[in-house]
Amino acid sequence: MNRTRAIAKYTAIRLGSIPIMLWLISTMVFMLLRIAPGDPVDAILGNRADDLARNAMRERLGLNQSIFKQYLSFLNDLIHGNLGNALNTQEPVSEIISKALPASIELGITALLIASIVGFVIGLSGTARPESKTDLAGRLYGIGTYALPPFWAAMMIQLFFSVILGWLPIGGRLPPGSSIPEGSGYLILDSIKNGNLLLLQNALRHLLLPAGTLGILLSGVFSRSLRINLNKTLQMDHIEAAKSRGLNKSRILFFHALPNAMLPVLTITGLTVASLIGGALLIEVTFSWPGIALKLQEAINQRDYPIVQGIVVVISMLVVFISVIVDLLIAIIDPRVSY
Amino acid sequence: MQNPLIKTKSLKITKVFLSLISFLLIITQVSCAQKNNTGKIIVSSKGKIESLDPAQASKLLAIQLISSLGDTLYRINSDGNLEPRLAKDLPTFSEDRLTISIPLRENVLFHDGTEFNSYAMAFSLKRFLEIGTLSYVISDRIESIETPERFKLILKLKRPSSSINGVLTSINITPISPKAYLSFKNKFLNDKFIGTGPYKLESFTPERQALIPFEDYWGNKVQNKGINFINYSTSVSLFSAIKSGQVDVLLSNSIEDGHRRALNQLSQKGLLNEGEGPAMQIGYVALRSHKPPLNNKVLRQALSYSINRDLIVRKVSYGLRDPLRSVVPRALKTENNEPWPKYEPSIAKELYKRAGYCNNKKLILPITFRSNVPADKLLALTWQEQVKKDLSECLILELNGVESTTIYKQLGEGSFEAVILGWTGDYPDPEAYLSPLFDCKKINNETCKKGEAVFGGTFWANQKLQNVLKRSELESGITRNNTLNEAEKLASEGTAILPVWLVKPRIWTQPEFNTPEFDGSGRVLLDRLSIKSKNE
Numbered sequence: 001m002n003r004t005r006a007i008a009k010y011t012a013i014r015l016g017s018i019p020i021m022l023w024l025i026s027t028m029v030f031m032l033l034r035i036a037p038g039d040p041v042d043a044i045l046g047n048r049a050d051d052l053a054r055n056a057m058r059e060r061l062g063l064n065q066s067i068f069k070q071y072l073s074f075l076n077d078l079i080h081g082n083l084g085n086a087l088n089t090q091e092p093v094s095e096i097i098s099k100a101l102p103a104s105i106e107l108g109i110t111a112l113l114i115a116s117i118v119g120f121v122i123g124l125s126g127t128a129r130p131e132s133k134t135d136l137a138g139r140l141y142g143i144g145t146y147a148l149p150p151f152w153a154a155m156m157i158q159l160f161f162s163v164i165l166g167w168l169p170i171g172g173r174l175p176p177g178s179s180i181p182e183g184s185g186y187l188i189l190d191s192i193k194n195g196n197l198l199l200l201q202n203a204l205r206h207l208l209l210p211a212g213t214l215g216i217l218l219s220g221v222f223s224r225s226l227r228i229n230l231n232k233t234l235q236m237d238h239i240e241a242a243k244s245r246g247l248n249k250s251r252i253l254f255f256h257a258l259p260n261a262m263l264p265v266l267t268i269t270g271l272t273v274a275s276l277i278g279g280a281l282l283i284e285v286t287f288s289w290p291g292i293a294l295k296l297q298e299a300i301n302q303r304d305y306p307i308v309q310g311i312v313v314v315i316s317m318l319v320v321f322i323s324v325i326v327d328l329l330i331a332i333i334d335p336r337v338s339y
Numbered sequence: 340m341q342n343p344l345i346k347t348k349s350l351k352i353t354k355v356f357l358s359l360i361s362f363l364l365i366i367t368q369v370s371c372a373q374k375n376n377t378g379k380i381i382v383s384s385k386g387k388i389e390s391l392d393p394a395q396a397s398k399l400l401a402i403q404l405i406s407s408l409g410d411t412l413y414r415i416n417s418d419g420n421l422e423p424r425l426a427k428d429l430p431t432f433s434e435d436r437l438t439i440s441i442p443l444r445e446n447v448l449f450h451d452g453t454e455f456n457s458y459a460m461a462f463s464l465k466r467f468l469e470i471g472t473l474s475y476v477i478s479d480r481i482e483s484i485e486t487p488e489r490f491k492l493i494l495k496l497k498r499p500s501s502s503i504n505g506v507l508t509s510i511n512i513t514p515i516s517p518k519a520y521l522s523f524k525n526k527f528l529n530d531k532f533i534g535t536g537p538y539k540l541e542s543f544t545p546e547r548q549a550l551i552p553f554e555d556y557w558g559n560k561v562q563n564k565g566i567n568f569i570n571y572s573t574s575v576s577l578f579s580a581i582k583s584g585q586v587d588v589l590l591s592n593s594i595e596d597g598h599r600r601a602l603n604q605l606s607q608k609g610l611l612n613e614g615e616g617p618a619m620q621i622g623y624v625a626l627r628s629h630k631p632p633l634n635n636k637v638l639r640q641a642l643s644y645s646i647n648r649d650l651i652v653r654k655v656s657y658g659l660r661d662p663l664r665s666v667v668p669r670a671l672k673t674e675n676n677e678p679w680p681k682y683e684p685s686i687a688k689e690l691y692k693r694a695g696y697c698n699n700k701k702l703i704l705p706i707t708f709r710s711n712v713p714a715d716k717l718l719a720l721t722w723q724e725q726v727k728k729d730l731s732e733c734l735i736l737e738l739n740g741v742e743s744t745t746i747y748k749q750l751g752e753g754s755f756e757a758v759i760l761g762w763t764g765d766y767p768d769p770e771a772y773l774s775p776l777f778d779c780k781k782i783n784n785e786t787c788k789k790g791e792a793v794f795g796g797t798f799w800a801n802q803k804l805q806n807v808l809k810r811s812e813l814e815s816g817i818t819r820n821n822t823l824n825e826a827e828k829l830a831s832e833g834t835a836i837l838p839v840w841l842v843k844p845r846i847w848t849q850p851e852f853n854t855p856e857f858d859g860s861g862r863v864l865l866d867r868l869s870i871k872s873k874n875e
């Protein structure tokens with residue numbers, strides 16, 4: 001079997017396994033939520049409501065049915081692309097997700113970009129002068145940012161840039177009084193598309209601190225990984241061979257060393273993206289960023305089953321897709337990878 | 340050792356990187372986009388508003404916002420009296436107290452131009468009874484709603500109810516435009532609000548809301564150009580926002596006590612203005628009285644003498660909460676009676692001894708607190724230390740933090756021997772505190788089998804107290820106050836609840852604003868907020 005066919009087969013298998021994975025994940029979330037203590041009816045009515053009110057609410061929300069019936073109904077809806085309505089506000093879950101997801105994706109992509117740039121610069125600087133002060137500082141930075149508790153780092157950054165210097169806003173996505181304009185929900189894209197400079201400026205001002213904090217916290221992993229892998233690659237035979245063939249320095253670095261050194265970094269990126277979508281919670285909380293992680297936390301507190309289920313399913317889908325894409329990229333970049 | 344291959348390249352990349360950072364900083368600092376150039380007041384608060392539907396509102400923030408966008412039939416003014424708003428006059432009761440007649444104000448318009456009249460009021464009330472999440476609060480009282488005249492509303496009651504006056508001030512029955520809500524008769528309208536209030540809604544998201552003055556408002560015109568609400572997720576963000584001047588006003592509903600204290604100190608230095616409303620939120624310990632060991636009344640009484648409220652409020656809230664020995668907030672009482680006993684360790688020891696403890700036998704009592712409420716945890720910790728210091732030979736408190744949703748679910752199952760909780764009445768009336776804590780529909784030997792006391796986790800009931808509460812619904816004025824005092828005294832003798840503190844709502848504004856005012860229900864009158872004139 002040639003390589004292209006092998007990759008295509010692998011992709012088909014991975015994509016084909018998505019429905020099974022989603023079914024398993026959604027079933028697990030459905031069951032765990034029902035096992036967890038707490039009741040959405042309490043979260044909505046408070047604990048003082050009488051039996052009559054509670055039963056009426058239970059009936060209205062469909063919670064009076066058996067767990068099995070609820071599960072079948074949930075699966076049936078899921079197959080038809082219907083994530084249901086929020087128990088509390090009766091708003092469609094798909095709408096809730098479509099409002100919160102762009103904020104998280106915008107934050108995640110910007111943070112990843114910052115992490116990559118910062119990590120790349122620091123990793124490269126360290127490799128340029130191995131065991132020098134720059135290298136030592138880079139290594140300390142890598143370990144330090146990895147070890148810093150995100151909530152503490154976020155609060156310190158907020159205190160310094162927003163309170164002491166007063167340069168950037170405390171939190172949120174836009175200034176008070178301004179509403180999110182009609183569009184995709186991705187403020188930077190929307191503002192560029194509509195030529196709205198004020199919106200772009202406001203969006204960037206509000207994005208800078210949360211994305212910067214998250215990016216800096218992630219950049220340590222990138223810089224460490226790049227430094228180690230680049231050092232290893234630069235000592236390989238093919239680099240010596242390239243040098244002896246008289247290739248110029250940039251060409252050796254960018255076409256011979258970096259692609260090899262980037263493979264593990266790409267794997268880390270894939271894993272980071274997956275954790276970023278749901279794992280930026282502390283950053284979203286600290287900077288009042290209206291993203292999906294914050295929404296998930298609120299929904300869990302309120303035991304709003306459909307929102308939790310919907311968000312978990314959507315995040316799982318994204319994670320699976322991203323991991324497939326990363327695997328494919330690795331396969332394309334590295335001919336040694338076999339399937 | 341330097342690697343010459345990449346040294347030059349990395350320097351170039353560093354330069355590009357630094358230029359990019361500088362570019363970003365410049366474009367984000369070019370203009371003062373964050374500064375408030377609209378003339379609107381920026382009000383910050385904690386949490387989100389998921390719904391602006393009055394039939395759905397139960398969180399303090401949503402209630403505050405709806406009170407600016409709509410008017411209720413009545414409100415409790417700062418003197419604690421019922422003040423007609425959309426009603427033209429005070430309600431009149433029939434002789435059997437089963438019919439209430441409410442004359443309505445004329446020439447009042449909703450924000451969409453629809454006329455406010457008895458039909459609109461009946462529509463709003465019926466809708467709340469139909470879909471309101473808290474409809475159970477009034478559904479057992481209202482038999483029917485009639486509209487005999489265009490500006491007259493008749494409420495027929497299922498049973499006489501003096502506390503209905505308080506219910507009529509509830510934000511949940513704020514009238515809404517029947518025209519705008521026609522397609523939302525049986526479902527919530529979360530992101531819009533069409534009421535009659537001094538402000539109308541300009542934009543809404545759960546995290547931010549913009550209000551502009553309603554030009555056709557029937558009452559006094561608002562004293563500012565509008566309000567921009569911004570909701571932060573943490574107490575730290577709120578504190579930072581007001582301290583750095585990024586917001587004009589801070590509402591304190593959920594701010595932590597440490598920040599509350601720091602803001603209080605800033606206001607004492609004149610760096611902020613502080614306003615204080617009537618305290619409506621109580622903190623208490625519910626004791627499970629139907630199972631050992633606390634089914635022993637003597638032990639419950641001993642615990643009642645074992646809690647040093649003064650110390651707790653000093654340590655936890657730096658004196659910004661008030662110690663409380665009553666379940667009804669002082670703002671709702673005509674006389675300041677506090678039937679629960681003061682802290683008396685010597686009496687407590689005697690009672691523990693009488694119950695068979697102290698002599699090498701200690702009562703080990705698990706205290707559960709809501710782990711997501713920082714003040715509750717501090718209360719538990721302080722009480723535990725106080726008991727260690729003064730009553731260690733008789734009592735050991737073991738702390739147990741549980742998330743609030745789980746606590747609420749398990750309260751009625753009798754899972755907690757002692758649990759720290761909080762309560763704010765659904766309407767400003769003593770009955771809104773006594774009934775939810777002590778009502779019981781089925782009593783068996785001082786144990787509640789069915790009713791509010793079960794949901795509240797105390798399981799304590801007393802037939803005499805139930806009779807007194809029932810009697811209070813037939814009375815009014817001083818007679819009713821005396822009856823409610825009697826009910827509270829009976830509740831204190833049962834000692835199934837230990838009131839601990841009273842939380843006052845507070846608000847802080849930047850120094851250039853006037854001192855904010857509250858109404859008698861603890862809601863801020865945002866329409867009266869304005870920048871001070873030069874000679875003030």
